[in-house]
Amino acid sequence: MEFIxxxxxxxxxxxxxxxxxxxxxxxxxxxxxxVKRIIHSTADFEYADLLEFLNGGYECGMAALKQGKKIYADTRMIQVGVNKKALADHQIEIVNYSHDADVAEEAKKRGVTRSTVAIEKAIKDDSVGIFAIGNAPTALYTLIEKVKAGEAKPDLIIGAAIGFVGAAQSKKALDQIDSPIIRINGRKGGSPVVAAILNAMLYQLGREW
Amino acid sequence: MEFIxxxxxxxxxxxxxxxxxxxxxxxxxxxxxxVKRIIHSTADFEYADLLEFLNGGYECGMAALKQGKKIYADTRMIQVGVNKKALADHQIEIVNYSHDADVAEEAKKRGVTRSTVAIEKAIKDDSVGIFAIGNAPTALYTLIEKVKAGEAKPDLIIGAAIGFVGAAQSKKALDQIDSPIIRINGRKGGSPVVAAILNAMLYQLGREW
Structure with missing residues (x-):
């Protein structure tokens, strides 16, 4: 068989x-x-219509990456989907806390999602500049509440929560805050979409491999 | 804010x-x-039309999972996307070799993708029963060649390579072999789709949490 x-x-x-x-x-x-990298990752051209930038999301996100700010990802899939070499080149760390034992325990006790507790943990870390949400509407809602309360001041929120319960609403709720935002409107989104956005931005910092 | x-x-x-x-x-x-878990993971109902089972893909896949056969995934995103508790409950291991140093080195030397070399490594391991391809058409083509040559006898191939160059063709090429297959026709697919298929099958073995 012949193939490329x-x-x-x-x-x-x-x-x-x-x-x-x-x-x-x-x-x-x-x-x-x-736009193209998202389509490359999903084979879904609808994303060209769903992607939206608010409050300087692109510019502030690029600035945060240039400064080497930490990225909080709400899923491990995002964490492994972002190009390791690109992160290393620019000394950027990407963290996820949703599988930590203390997070799981607290979530069970409070009857909330691990995503909620995990993002609360990330908000407490001042070195986190970018909050990248590809799964949990609850993470996004929690982040919005913290921004409103003045307890979080993200350089960029990537709002790409996916699903049928609360996802579209949680992304719409980003209208309530002035943070720099890149979002995927509607139900669609997910970890590969978030990873594609982050990779495309990282590659714009320079890609020598 | 009120949210679930x-x-x-x-x-x-x-x-x-x-x-x-x-x-x-x-x-x-x-x-x-x-079907429903794929849609749950992608918010994309088109998958109801793209999913196809060939040569006893469901039955043979379930049998392999019951036997605790190892799963080879062509991406780390699949590896982290499959439910850890479900894997542990049924003592199933999921491996990915595409980031191994020896694989990267050999791929560079031969001018082929890491996915090709990685799946060749997986084929040599007799304990691997399920080959789950969510990204690389090249992995799927390599696997098809090895099956034709009698060098691989998978219990199940999940063919969900995604993209614009070779993805649809590589999945169509699965018609050439008699292995048990679950595939996503066309360009779509990807790691979350493969993880959804595996999780849905694992949950059918019993989910007590």
Whole structure:
């Protein structure tokens, strides 16, 4: 069987097809790579319509990455989906607390999700600049409450919670705060989408491999 | 802000909405939980039409899980996306080799993807029964070649490679072999879809938590 087996060739080929199929749809120069990488990760062109930037989400997010701010991810899938080399090149750490034993215990005791307790833990860490939510509406709601209370001041919130109970609403609720935001409207989103957004932004800092 | 913050309630609510929106679309009793869990993970109802079972994929996959066969996943996202408790309950290990140093080195030398070299490594391990491919068409093509050559005899292949270069074709190429298969037709697929399939099957073995 003949098939393309060169990784760089596969990626370039994919982006060429995506660009072609987007057709007349164009995006600002710095946004296009983010849109395309999400589509590359999902094979779903609907994301071109669902992606939204609020309150300087792109600019503030890039600034936070340049400063080496820590990223909190609400899932391990995001954590492993973000390019290790890109993180290392820019000395950026990506953390997730939702599987920590103390988090699980407290969540059970309070009858709330682990995601809620985990993001509370992340908010207490001043070195976290970016909050990347690909799964739990409850994490997003908790973060919004903390921002309103003046207890959190994120450099960027990536709101891409996915699902049928609360996901769309939790992302809509981001309208209530002035934080820099990148969000996926509606029910869709998820860890690969968040990882794609972060990778696209990291690659704009320079990608030498 | 009022929001649902009980994990079990969120999951049950989601599945109720999915069932309602599937409407007249019904599936065999053992297949329905797989379809619904994929939709739960992607918020994308198109998967109800893309999921396909060939050559006893469901039955042979369940048998392999009952026997505690090892799962090879082509991405770390699948590895972390499959429920740890479910794996532990049934003493099933899930492995991924695509980030191993020896794999990276050999891939570079041969000018092929790490996914190709990684799956070759997995095929050499007789305890691997299930090959779960959520990313790389090259992994799937390599596996198909090895099956044809009589060098691999998988209990189940999950073919959910995603993307624009070779993904749909690689899954179509599964028609050439008689192995038990669960596949996602077309361009779509990905790690969350594979994790959803595996979780749905594992939960059918019993879920006491």
């Amino acid at each position: 087996n060169n990784p760089r060739e596969i990626e370039e080929g994919s982006f060429a097809i995506i660009t072609e199929e987007l057709g007349d749809r164009t995006f600002p120069e710095e946004i296009a790579p983010i | 913050n009980n994990p079990r309630e969120i999951e049950e609510g989601s599945f109720a909405i999915i069932t309602e929106e599937l409407g007249d679309r019904t599936f065999p009793e053992e297949i329905a939980p797989i």
